[in-house]
Amino acid sequence: AQSVTQLGSHVSVSEGALVLLRCNYSSSVPPYLFWYVQYPNQGLQLLLKYTSAATLVKGINGFEAEFKKSETSFHLTKPSAHMSDAAEYFCAVSVVTASKLTFGTGTRLQVTL
Amino acid sequence: EPEVTQTPSHQVTQMGQEVILRCVPISNHLYFYWYRQILGQKVEFLVSFYNNEISEKSEIFDDQFSVERPDGSNFTLKIRSTKLEDSAMYFCASLPPGREADTQYFGPGTRLTVL
Numbered sequence: 001a002q003s004v005t006q007l008g009s010h011v012s013v014s015e016g017a018l019v020l021l022r023c024n025y026s027s028s029v030p031p032y033l034f035w036y037v038q039y040p041n042q043g044l045q046l047l048l049k050y051t052s053a054a055t056l057v058k059g060i061n062g063f064e065a066e067f068k069k070s071e072t073s074f075h076l077t078k079p080s081a082h083m084s085d086a087a088e089y090f091c092a093v094s095v096v097t098a099s100k101l102t103f104g105t106g107t108r109l110q111v112t113l
Numbered sequence: 114e115p116e117v118t119q120t121p122s123h124q125v126t127q128m129g130q131e132v133i134l135r136c137v138p139i140s141n142h143l144y145f146y147w148y149r150q151i152l153g154q155k156v157e158f159l160v161s162f163y164n165n166e167i168s169e170k171s172e173i174f175d176d177q178f179s180v181e182r183p184d185g186s187n188f189t190l191k192i193r194s195t196k197l198e199d200s201a202m203y204f205c206a207s208l209p210p211g212r213e214a215d216t217q218y219f220g221p222g223t224r225l226t227v228l
Contacts, residue, residue: 034216043219049215094215097215103157104155
């Protein structure tokens with residue numbers, strides 16, 4: 001069975017600072033990995049995904065993530081935080097195309113002036 | 114850009130009542146899903162549906178739950194006799210065919226409140 005661990009339920013950064021949201025996965029087979037963002041009172045929007053191609057994945061809004069098999073990690077980064085990045089971020093894993101997504105517990109990102 | 118839509122956005126019901134949550138997936142998508150998110154908790158998988166039958170379900174998806182694709186566009190989740198613990202945000206998702214068949218597209222959710 002697959003699982004995801006997100007370290008840090010709340011992360012606070014200053015505007016313009018580096019954003020780093022951590023995600024570690026567990027999977028017995030090569031995983032598909034995703035980051036979704038949830039703005040207040042909205043649904044889940046795909047930020048980026050890793051599906052066994054390039055290990056450094058670029059997504060929307062300046063976010064990127066690097067798949068590191070040796071560390072079983074898929075951390076999300078953004079060089080410079082913006083106030084509009086404040087949201088809840090979920091890491092998710094699946095192991096077969098079209099199979100269920102297993103989500104982490106989420107990280108709430110706060111961006112301060 | 115096509116979107117997954119869900120109705121209603123908020124449903125309030127009494128314990129023991131039946132509710133039907135409705136979703137309209139993106140038109141050419143082939144796989145359909147329901148997830149739920151209890152307030153303050155993570156998003157949990159309920160069920161997946163393909164070719165007019167359930168392809169996978171979680172332990173949460175017991176006999177009180179059912180899904181249906183009654184026509185070519187709607188995908189519904191029915192809870193037969195709601196419990197207080199069914200209060201959650203319910204998300205529908207759909208998956209396209211072909212090269213993009215690894216990305217689920219989510220609707221905005223229906224907030225279900227059971228009193």
